[in-house]
Every structure is written in structure tokens, then in C-alpha cells.
Amino acid sequence: MTSPTSKYSEEILRRVDMMGTVTVQELSQIMGVSDQTIRRVTRPLAENGVLNKVHGALVSKKSALDPPFLSRMNVNREAKVAIANSVAAIIKDGDSIIIDTGSTSAFIAQMLRERRELTVVTNSAFVASTLSMVPGNNVSMAGTQLRDHDGASFDRSAFQVIERARVDYCVLSASMAHPEKGFLVHEQCEVDMAAAMIESSTRSIMAVDASKFLPQQRKPALRQPDLREKDFLVTDKAPPEAFSSALAHLEIRIAGEAL
Numbered sequence: 001m002t003s004p005t006s007k008y009s010e011e012i013l014r015r016v017d018m019m020g021t022v023t024v025q026e027l028s029q030i031m032g033v034s035d036q037t038i039r040r041v042t043r044p045l046a047e048n049g050v051l052n053k054v055h056g057a058l059v060s061k062k063s064a065l066d067p068p069f070l071s072r073m074n075v076n077r078e079a080k081v082a083i084a085n086s087v088a089a090i091i092k093d094g095d096s097i098i099i100d101t102g103s104t105s106a107f108i109a110q111m112l113r114e115r116r117e118l119t120v121v122t123n124s125a126f127v128a129s130t131l132s133m134v135p136g137n138n139v140s141m142a143g144t145q146l147r148d149h150d151g152a153s154f155d156r157s158a159f160q161v162i163e164r165a166r167v168d169y170c171v172l173s174a175s176m177a178h179p180e181k182g183f184l185v186h187e188q189c190e191v192d193m194a195a196a197m198i199e200s201s202t203r204s205i206m207a208v209d210a211s212k213f214l215p216q217q218r219k220p221a222l223r224q225p226d227l228r229e230k231d232f233l234v235t236d237k238a239p240p241e242a243f244s245s246a247l248a249h250l251e252i253r254i255a256g257e258a259l
Helices: 004-019 024-031 035-047 068-073 077-090 103-114 125-132 156-164 188-199 241-247
Strands: 021-023 052-054 057-059 096-099 119-122 138-141 167-172 176-178 182-185 201-207 232-235 251-254
Touching (some): 004 021, 004 024, 004 035, 004 057, 021 024, 024 035, 035 052, 077 103, 077 201, 077 232, 077 251, 096 103, 103 125, 103 167, 103 201, 119 125, 125 138, 167 188, 182 188, 188 201
Parallel strands (some): 096 119, 119 138, 167 201, 232 251
Antiparallel strands (some): 021 057, 052 057, 176 182
16 A cells, blocks of 8 residues: 555656756645645655755756657756646546657656546557556557657557547647648658547647747758647747737647636
């Protein structure tokens, strides 16, 4: 049987790793427990070197020099955590979802550990492992051959699993957004997988942080499939005015704003 302290330890570590740095007061508000409880639980974690404590804040020991996928999770971490919270508010207990392989989707998967009885299909080993050990979840890993840099699968068996699925939502990410070209990615397999995920879902959720709406030196050239009327766009800041026409058909959620 898991003790309350052990339960809090796991939750605190998960949230600190997601947020990078968080104050004791912020964490107590997020978790709904007292400052004293946070301090009591984190004291042995800091003493054992599991996390760092600096001037009232808790700091993750995860390094930005970790493998590529984990390094991407450290880029715009605060925005991705906020977006993950907003997506988790859309998805309810008992829903069925397909989740792609982006770093933002990885944060969403971690937030969805608070949901119960989810049916999840994903081609991401990270997402599958994150959600498969939540009691009551039914998780299907699509594919058998995993890429070495992100643990994602795009083999034929992955597409077959996705194409057979019928779910409430698919959760998508993108490498960049363009006012005329839409949401862009680097590889054709990502475009094809997004198309299959959209086709298998009732409604799509595009989760991208505000940096994706800014010009970049290396621009991905491949266009994601168009989102449908009233699909969701979840981001951390309002998109620039140049995107108004392209995004007019979507339901836009700005992380942290009241509905």
C-alpha cells in the first residue's frame, strides 16, 4: 500500500521535473496541500540528491544535456506545462484519445496521469509508458520499431493501429506555424501520421507554444493536414494578428486564461 508521503513524493518529483523550477508556495497551491507538507516531503528528497532546493524553490535534477527528446522538453518548459494543464482540462475521465510524439505531447501525457479510465493510442514510447501504469487506463502502443532520438514509431504496424482506432480526441503538435502554410513539421511520416490520427478522431487538439508562431532560421517545409471546424488550438499566448484568418475556424484556448 502506498503511503501518503510516498504518493506526494512521486507527484512532487513529476511536477518539479515538468516545471524545471517551482517555489514551495506554487507547488502547495497546485497540489492543494500545505507549505509544511511540501517542505516535509521534499527535505529527504533533497538530502538524497533527487532534487535541489534553492531559496524556497525546488529545482529539477534533469539535465538539458539529456538525450535529444528530453532536451526538447526543456525548451519553453513553462509554456508547455501551462499548455498541458489546459489540454488536460479538455479531456475527461473515461475519454478515448490518440496522442502524437511531440515534446509538448509528453507533458500532456504526464498531466493526464490525473485522469482515470482513459483509452489511449499512441506511437510514442514515452507517452505509452507514462500512461500505461495508471490504474484503469487502456493503453495501446502503435508500432514496433522505435526511432532512436525520440522513441517514436512510424512503421506500417503503427499506421495500422492508428487507422483502426476510433477516439474522442487526437492530440497533435507541430514544429512551426505559418500564416499561409498552416502547421508545419520536418518529415513526411509525421504528416501522414497526423492525417491518420485526425481521421480516427472526432475532434483534434493542436498543442503548440507561442514560439512556434515566430519566424525561425530552419523552417520545416511539410504541411500538416488541415484542422477541422471547431477543432482546438491550445497555446500559451494569443497568436499574432497575421494568423487571424488561418485560425478563425478553430476554438482557441490560451493556457492560464479563464474560459
